Amino acid sequence: MNNVFTRVSALNQDDFTTLFGALYEHSPWIAQEAWLARPFQNEDALLAAFRKVVAIAPSAAQMALIREHPELARKVGVDDTLTTASQNEQASAGLDRLTPAEHARFTASNEAYRAKFDMPFIICVRLSEKDHILNEMERRTRNTADEERRTALAEIDRIAAIRCRDVLKALETHA
Template identity: 55%
Template sequence: MRIEEINALPPDAFVARFGFLFEHSPWIVREAAARRPFAHIVDMENAMAAVVAGAAHIDQLKLLRAHPELAGKAAIDKTLTHASNEEQASAGLDRLTEAEFDRFHDLNRRYRDRFGFPFIICVRLTDKAGILGQMEARLGHTETEEIATALAEIGKIVHLRLRDALA
């Protein structure tokens, strides 16, 4: 789609087309739609990022909590969103050894216990070892640091999803 076509979409059609960008959080795309017209796709991304940055703390936490755990229950019972399923598979999270599976579950539990939301990383930009290393390292973050890191990772995820959707 060209930016002119994106700008011309009615708000509901804009959300229908791009609501998947943020995991179970189409409200971000809905709010960004009101900031049109966009001069470029980068402006669209920036508008969505501004919605997230300007959201109340509780809404940012809802966004974080809307994400699935990596190699977690949703992956096992096949209830991940299509995008999340493809992303986790791209990092090999659908092909874990028993030891890797146990390590992911232990780190997921420790992370969620510490921060109250699942570990979020742009899995398409790393691999299993990188993810596990980041899970360990980020357990040492403060809550403020980790919220900022997780939101930045969501920005990377959205960038890649949008790029794919417009390819």
């Protein structure tokens, strides 16, 4: 087992939750539950533990997790619940530098999406650009509620995987 994963597996539940609790937006309960699956042999095993917690969570908990995510492309300072990770991720896709016309289109698309699904649109913005995000938001508005719930959860897992890699890299750097 890699030294990083030996260290991660040896953490107590509180320390593990502190380290990985922010992978899923405002939902440290996922890390708390994933800790039970240790020891972790590698990154794949760690990520699988997080995904399993989300997959077997009751529907109400899954919807609460989805609703913890911020609306994309809000004007800076409007959403004080936006985590630093979300701010950085949105900035990486240029969502903090929209023209007035782009912001209006995002706002209209966000409102149409929320009206249909009663949840924020979720996409892994670190793997996307603003035009792709807008196109996906408009395309996915045609999905069924169940399709969109599944898609949102898959995107949340993608976001968490990238954040997890960031945490693991930091651990390797500070070994």
